Amino acid sequence: MTPVKSKLGLSKPKIAKARELAADIAAPVQEFIDGHTTVTIERATLRLLGADGATSDGVPVPNLIASQCADKLSGGAARYYLNALIKQDRTPAELNKEIACGLDITKFELTDLGRIRNKAEEAVKGMDARIAGNVAHRNSELARNGGAMKSPLIYVIVATGNIYEDVKQAQAAAGEGADIIAVIRTTAQSLLDYVPYGATTEGFGGTYATQENFRIMRAALDETGSKEGRYIRLVNYCSGLCMPEIAAMGALERLDMMLNDSMYGILFRDINMYRTFTDQFFSRMINSAADIIINTGEDNYLTTSDAVEKAHTVLASQLINEKFAFNAGMPARLMGLGHAYEIDPELKNGFLYEYAQALMAREIFPDHPLKYMPPTKFMTGDIFKGYAMNTLFNFVSRATGQSIELLGMLTEAIHTPYLQDRHLAIENALYVHNTMAGFMDEVEFKKEGVMARRARQVLDETIEMLSDVKRRGLFSAIETGMFAEIKRPRDGGKGFDGVYEKAPGYYNPVEDFLKKKLEIGRRPRAASRG
Amino acid sequence: MLIKPYGDTSGDGAVQLSFTLPVKNCGRAKEAARLYAQKLGFHKVDVVHAAALSEEFTFFVAYGKTEVGLDYDKVEYAEAVNDCMSMDAVNEFIKTHLRRKLVIVGACTGTDAHTVGIDAIMNMKGYNHHFGLERYPMIEAFNLGSQVPNEKLLSYARQVKADAVLVSQIVTQKDVHIKNLTELVELAEAEKLRGEMLLVVGGPRVNNKLAKELGYDAGFGPGTYAEHVATFVARKLHERMSGKK
Ligand code: B12
Numbered sequence: 177m178t179p180v181k182s183k184l185g186l187s188k189p190k191i192a193k194a195r196e197l198a199a200d201i202a203a204p205v206q207e208f209i210d211g212h213t214t215v216t217i218e219r220a221t222l223r224l225l226g227a228d229g230a231t232s233d234g235v236p237v238p239n240l241i242a243s244q245c246a247d248k249l250s251g252g253a254a255r256y257y258l259n260a261l262i263k264q265d266r267t268p269a270e271l272n273k274e275i276a277c278g279l280d281i282t283k284f285e286l287t288d289l290g291r292i293r294n295k296a297e298e299a300v301k302g303m304d305a306r307i308a309g310n311v312a313h314r315n316s317e318l319a320r321n322g323g324a325m326k327s328p329l330i331y332v333i334v335a336t337g338n339i340y341e342d343v344k345q346a347q348a349a350a351g352e353g354a355d356i357i358a359v360i361r362t363t364a365q366s367l368l369d370y371v372p373y374g375a376t377t378e379g380f381g382g383t384y385a386t387q388e389n390f391r392i393m394r395a396a397l398d399e400t401g402s403k404e405g406r407y408i409r410l411v412n413y414c415s416g417l418c419m420p421e422i423a424a425m426g427a428l429e430r431l432d433m434m435l436n437d438s439m440y441g442i443l444f445r446d447i448n449m450y451r452t453f454t455d456q457f458f459s460r461m462i463n464s465a466a467d468i469i470i471n472t473g474e475d476n477y478l479t480t481s482d483a484v485e486k487a488h489t490v491l492a493s494q495l496i497n498e499k500f501a502f503n504a505g506m507p508a509r510l511m512g513l514g515h516a517y518e519i520d521p522e523l524k525n526g527f528l529y530e531y532a533q534a535l536m537a538r539e540i541f542p543d544h545p546l547k548y549m550p551p552t553k554f555m556t557g558d559i560f561k562g563y564a565m566n567t568l569f570n571f572v573s574r575a576t577g578q579s580i581e582l583l584g585m586l587t588e589a590i591h592t593p594y595l596q597d598r599h600l601a602i603e604n605a606l607y608v609h610n611t612m613a614g615f616m617d618e619v620e621f622k623k624e625g626v627m628a629r630r631a632r633q634v635l636d637e638t639i640e641m642l643s644d645v646k647r648r649g650l651f652s653a654i655e656t657g658m659f660a661e662i663k664r665p666r667d668g669g670k671g672f673d674g675v676y677e678k679a680p681g682y683y684n685p686v687e688d689f690l691k692k693k694l695e696i697g698r699r700p701r702a703a704s705r706g
Numbered sequence: 707m708l709i710k711p712y713g714d715t716s717g718d719g720a721v722q723l724s725f726t727l728p729v730k731n732c733g734r735a736k737e738a739a740r741l742y743a744q745k746l747g748f749h750k751v752d753v754v755h756a757a758a759l760s761e762e763f764t765f766f767v768a769y770g771k772t773e774v775g776l777d778y779d780k781v782e783y784a785e786a787v788n789d790c791m792s793m794d795a796v797n798e799f800i801k802t803h804l805r806r807k808l809v810i811v812g813a814c815t816g817t818d819a820h821t822v823g824i825d826a827i828m829n830m831k832g833y834n835h836h837f838g839l840e841r842y843p844m845i846e847a848f849n850l851g852s853q854v855p856n857e858k859l860l861s862y863a864r865q866v867k868a869d870a871v872l873v874s875q876i877v878t879q880k881d882v883h884i885k886n887l888t889e890l891v892e893l894a895e896a897e898k899l900r901g902e903m904l905l906v907v908g909g910p911r912v913n914n915k916l917a918k919e920l921g922y923d924a925g926f927g928p929g930t931y932a933e934h935v936a937t938f939v940a941r942k943l944h945e946r947m948s949g950k951k
Contacts, residue, residue, distance in 0.1 A: 348760035363877070364817060381879055480822060553822070556928065557910075589910060591879070596726045596765040599757065 182539050183621050184532065184631040190639060191540055197642035198495035201650050206503050208450065209457045213682065215242050215674035216369070217458045218253040220420035221686045224428075224462075225257055225299045226268025228387070230373035231276045238421070239370045240275055244282045250676035252683040256281050258295040263287065268299075289683075296685035303428075304689065310430040311467045317407040325545065326355075328573050328581035330605055331411070335360035335592040337379030339389045343396040345595055350400040350408045352602045356433065356580065358411035359393055360592070361385050366416025366445050367670060371425065381592060385412050385422055390429035409433060411471070414459050415441055417451070417671045423459035427466035433512065433580075434463055437473040438500040439493065442654060443662045444476055448669035449654055453500075460504035461690040467510065471580065472497045475516035475549035477660045483518040484526075487533055488637035489659060490515050494541065495642065496650070505694025508543040512580055516549035517569040521561075525626060527568055532627035534576040536634060548573050550584025559586040566601065570608035575615050581605065708775040719772040721748065726765045731758035739766040748772050786906075786914045786924035787937045793837055796936040800844035803944045809846045810839055810939065811863045812872035813854035816886035820876035821852045823909060827872065827932050836931035845936065856890040863903060870904040870939045878911045884920070891921040904942055906935060 219238035260281035362379030409432035441447035566584035713720025748770025826833030875883035917925025
């Protein structure tokens with residue numbers, strides 16, 4: 177998978193320079209993150225300690241507890257939940273029911289910290305065992321069916337809105353050769369400041385991400401996987417206002433990948449930047465602990481900006497995403513950095529640029545399971561031309577050793593995929609992957625050819641941009657529209673009121689556990705490769 | 707003039723179809739596909755490809771011929787603009803005939819978060835080397851972005867005394883766009899704004915006919931550029947001013 181030497185002749189010192197700039201950019205932001213918590217981080221913590229369930233009106237128990245805590249959240253919500261478990265002598269399941277029926281757990285007098293710590297240790301041990309069990313299960317399944325990650329893995333989406341219809345379509349796709357199934361979330365879920373509860377059948381352009389839906393799809397894919405003799409990976413989104421909570425649910429229900437971008441929510445969902453930066457850190461610690469591959473969202477930049485002019489914004493964002501992920505204890509093998517095939521099909525030599533940019537990403541991120549996204553913006557009602565574009569995309573994907581290939585749908589411009597659209601997409605990808613299996617090792621590129629020059633140019637522009645971002649600071653860079661040409665004020669956007677400066681004595685046993693497990697803060701935050 | 711699809715000879719009525727049936731792939735399934743296409747009104751149906759999508763679903767490609775013809779002379783459809791003016795021509799037209807700057811407000815409304823379409827029409831940069839309305843010297847353009855509630859769009863339009871309101875609708879699943887567009891027209895009527903400003907809608911699943919049916923002055927589909935909209939708005943306002951219908 178990893179090319180031995182650079183076919184594009186990219187300069188190693190320049191790549192190192194770009195990484196260094198990304199580290200300098202992330203550092204002050206990380207300082208902010210370290211001193212803050214958010215309402216969803218507290219809810220995620222509660223979930224990992226056992227809080228679950230909802231009232232009859234659908235208000236989740238973690239949200240009930242968070243509102244009971246109100247301003248006390250800045251000291252951490254965990255102690256109140258643990259204290260109530262001790263005081264009431266209840267299991268989490270019993271306590272959850274009582275909370276759903278109206279019990280206010282903040283009214284109990286706090287017992288001594290020693291007892292709370294003991295209770296925490298018990299709860300954290302249980303959580304650790306469950307997550308470690310999931311990791312072990314996945315690894316043994318993967319080892320049983322061949323081990324190494326094939327390149328590229330075929331990734332398709334289901335988006336019916338009804339989890340039971342999703343199951344039918346996902347199982348069909350897996351049976352035909354899909355390795356990864358992503359359940360697209362219903363529109364606007366990312367702006368809900370809670371995670372809905374239970375199985376759902378009424379989404380719009382996607383299906384609600386709920387823990388029960390995760391379980392239903394997990395079981396379905398395990399069933400198909402054992403029939404097919406392959407492990408089928410499951411993906412959902414931990415983006416939006418509930419990043420850490422959805423990461424927690426994914427860890428508990430053995431999801432294998434999660435969409436998780438350090439800036440997507442800010443730029444494309446108008447979520448407050450302090451909120452998103454703080455949330456992405458905690459969510460990525462959870463992802464790392466659960467060995468879940470993240471998928472970042474750089475492809476989105478190219479839907480609002482030109483893919484040639486702004487190619488460097490993709491690389492810049494990948495480097496920033498990489499650094500934030502390293503900060504969260506994530507090894508490179510879990511970083512599915514995103515990029516996309518979105519150049520205007522009318523552009524002469526556009527294919528060469530796509531090829532160069534994809535190969536450049538591969539060479540700059542050799543150990544990362546890169547996520548490559550298909551043409552979407554220039555897909556039209558001409559499904560036949562769209563199918564041809566997807567073929568070229570499949571070609572580049574295979575020819576550059578991408579890791580995760582989100583297949584293009586010929587009907588991209590029309591509707592969320594029909595059953596047959598996915599079939600045609602998989603057939604196309606399997607054909608291309610097979611017919612050019614050895615292609616990558618056969619070719620080299622001219623030193624001064626179009627492709628090598630293109631890759632060098634993008635790297636140079638990236639360094640220029642990162643230097644500029646560093647000079648202004650990341651917060652100001654976002655305020656002035658340096659990413660995706662979208663401007664977001666630092667104190668604007670959704671969810672700002674859910675950000676808290678950690679109070680003295682802030683207590684979060686899950687955070688402590690994660691930091692210890694992932695060795696965060698113990699080693700210098702260098703751009704080390706994990 | 708009676709017309710029929712053309713495959714390889716005049717009037718052969720040849721049509722290409724592809725569809726999925728909820729049955730396991732087998733000879734009987736193919737026969738079912740053939741009969742089904744026949745029921746749709748095709749004869750000489752040839753099911754040329756059948757592929758299993760799973761144990762329960764099969765995908766078919768079929769060709770059929772139809773006897774059904776259509777009298778083209780009876781088909782009615784009017785484009786919002788037939789001969790489109792260039793940016794410069796639009797500006798000249800406004801200067802000479804309307805003699806003041808036009809005010810145009812646009813947004814992608816409702817829950818729809820897609821901005822690229824409305825930006826293509828309104829933003830300075832435009833789309834595909836066609837400048838957007840912000841670039842037009844004789845047009846004052848306000849782009850309110852996406853996820854704009856209908857009420858907000860109209861109150862803004864009233865506030866700036868808009869000559870035309872442009873609405874973008876990209877998401878069409880479960881007909882959300884129809885609901886949302888209908889709501890806007892009703893609101894405009896309730897607020898007696900309907901005669902005050904032109905209402906124009908655009909999006910990949912929109913056309914002039916649909917727009918008219920919904921009570922809009924015009925509708926634009928894929929491949930629209932700012933000059934199409936500008937031409938329409940300028941001419942329509944001129945018509946209204948000079949009392950023509
Ligand atoms: C880019 C994109 C996104 C980006 C949008 C970024 C942004 N800031 O705009 C992101 C990633 C955010 C996105 C999100 C979603 N998307 Co989207 N997206 C697209 C995509 C790939 C391209 C759209 C585009 O930019 N086209 C380019 C522009 C220039 O074309 P256009 O919009 O048609 O505009 C032209 C004309 O229609 C016309 N026009 C448009 N508006 C107007 C207005 C006026 C007044 C006039 C005169 C003309 C006019 O002129 C324009 C220029 O010629 C399309 C697929 C496709 N290829 O169409 C899916 C697509 C539109 N998205 C879709 C969906 C389902 C979603 C989500 C619901 C997914 C989800 N579950 O979260 C969310 C929507 C969230 C929400 N609340 O709306 C579906 C819609 C299906 C349907 N028919 O309803 C599509 C078709 C993809 C698919 N096959 O599933 N999306």
